[in-house]
Amino acid sequence: MSTLEICDLHVSVDTREGTKQILRGVDLTVASGQTHAIMGPNGSGKSTLAYSVAGHPKFHVTGGSVTMDGEDVLAMSVDERARAGLFLAMQYPVEVPGVSVSNFLRTAKTAVDGKAPPLRAWVKDMKATMAELRMDPAFAERSVNEGFSGGEKKRHEILQMELLRPRFAILDETDSGLDVDALRIVSEGINRARETNNAGVLLITHYTRILRYVRPDFVHVFVAGRIAEEGGPELADQLEDEGYDRFEQVA
C-alpha cells in the first residue's frame, strides 16, 4: 500500500514575456488501487501537473511538495522518479528515430527493475501484452513512436505501463483520439494494471466515455491551475451535461 501525495503544488513556466504561473496550489492524494479522474477545461494545467510530477525540466516548482510514501519526489531526477514507481502516459508521446520499440522497452524494464529481465519470460510477456492491446508484433521492430498513428501511440503508452508495472500511473488524455474498440482495449489495459499491480491511477480526460470502462473512485475538477471541486463518479456526468462555466466564473 503506497500513497502519492501532492501538497499545495505551485508551478511556473518561463516564457518570452516572463514567468507564467500555471499551477496555483494543487492538493491531491492518491493511494494504491485508487483511480482518480481529473477533468477540466483546455489550458487549465492538467498536463502541467502530470509533467511536473514526472519532472519535466520545463516546469519549475515554486512551492508545495510531492511525496511518495513520504519520499521527496521533487528531489529526484526524472529517471529516479520512474525507477521509484511513477509512470506518465503522455498526451503527445515523443518519436525517437532509430530506437526500436523492443530495444526501448527492454532498456526501460532493465532500468526500472535494476536488472535485466530473463530473456525468454520477457519476450513472452511483451508479446502477450502486445497481443492483448491488439498491437501488431511488427511494432516491436519499428522506431519508438515514429510514424505511429495517434491511437497507436496511446496503445504503446499503455503497453509500457503494463510492462513497467509502476506503483502510480498518470494517464494524460490517453483516451483522446481512440476509436471505440481501441478505447475498450486501452481501458482493459488500465484495469489490468489496477488489478494485477494494485496501481494508483490518475486519469486525465475530457470525456466520460472512458470512465464507463475505468470506474473512478474520485473525480476532480481542475480549473485555472487548481482543483475547484471534488466528488464521486456522478460529478463526471454532471460536468458532461453542464460544462465548466460554473467553475470558471468562480475562478
Place this chain on the structure above:
Amino acid sequence: MTPTELAVVPEASRAARRTSFDPADFPVPTGREEEWRFTPMEPLAPLFADQVDGHDVVVDVMAAPGVEVSQVGHDDPRVGAGGAPGDRAAAVAWVSADEATVIAVRGTVPDVTTVTLRGHGRAPSAAHLLVWAEPGASGTVVLDHTGTAVLTETVEIVAEQGSDLTVVSLQTWRDDTVHAANHRLRLADDASVKHVVVTLGGALVRIAPDVQFTGPGGAVTALGLSYGHAGQHLEHRLFVDHAVPRCRSQVTYKGALQGDGAHSVWVGDVLIRAAAEGTDTYEQNRNLLLTEGARADSVPNLEIETGLIEGAGHASATGRFDDEQLFYLRSRGIDETEARRLVVRGFFAELLAQVGVAEVTDRIMAHVDAELARLATQPGAVS
C-alpha cells in the same frame, strides 16, 4: 556542347572548377576561395608546398585471397585512371608520392582487405592508393588511418564494367593529425560502388570524394559518418559528376558534434550534365549538435542541365539534441547517459545498417560510446 559553350558556364558551376596533375595550376589558397572558405588554413599550409617529402605514414596491406597488391610508379597505365586532382593539396599528393599502392580485386572476394595507414610523426607526407575492381569483380576494401600524421592522400577508386566494390575510409587518427584526401572514383558501365567515409579522429580532416561515371548504368552509394569533439574540424566535400546517361547516386552523410569549437562541414555538389538523361540522384546530410559551441555547416548544391531525369533531390538538416526525446526516455527510468546513447545510436542506426561491414560498424559504435562517456564527464552538455 562545344568547348566555347562550356567556357561560358557561370563561374559558380561545379563544371568550371579546375582539375590538374600539376600543383602549379592551383595557386596556394588563401581561405577566401569557395572550396576553402570553411577550412582553417594554417594547419594545412605544409600540404600546400610544391612538394612534401616526409615518410611518416606507413602503408600496410592485409589482402584477402583474390586481391593482388603491388607497388607501382606513375608509368603504370592504371595510375591516374581515377582522373585528375581537384585541388592543390591533392595535386601535391600526386607529385609527392613516387609510388602508388595498387589493390586489385579479381573475381568474387568475400573477405575484407584492410589497408592500414599508420602515422608516426608530423613530417608532411604523401600517400597514393589505387583500388581497382576488374570487370565483374566484387569485394570490400577498408582503409584504416591511425596514429599521428600530416598527410595529403590520393585514393583512386576504379570500378570496371559490372563490378561491385565497397571501399571504406576510416579516419581514427589521434587528435594532432592533419589529413587532406582526394578520393577519385571512376565507375564504368553497370559498376556499383559503395563508398563509405568514417571520420572520427584528427585535428583537421578534409576529405573530397569526386565521382565520375564513364558508362551508363553506374551506381554510387556514398555514405559518410562523422563524430567530432571540441577542437576538431571534420570536412567532407563531395562532387558527383553525372555526365553519362542512366546512372544513380545516393549520398547520405550524418554527423554528430559535441564540445566547444567542434566543427563539421559538408558540401555536396551534384552536377547533372545535359547528356546525363535518366539520372537518379538524391543527397542528404543530417547533423546532430549535442552541446552548445559546436557548429555544422551543410551546403547541398544540385545543378541540373537536363529535364530528362528519373529524379533529383537533396535534403539537409542540422538539429540540436532533442530534450523531449531525452525526457521521454528518462521518464521510463533510463538514466541520462543511457538515454543519450540510445538517441545518438538511433541517429546513426539506419546509416550503420547501410554501411554493413561489421568490423567497421563495431568500431564506430565503440567510438560513439566512448565519446558519449566523455560527454557525460564534461560540462556544457545540453540537457
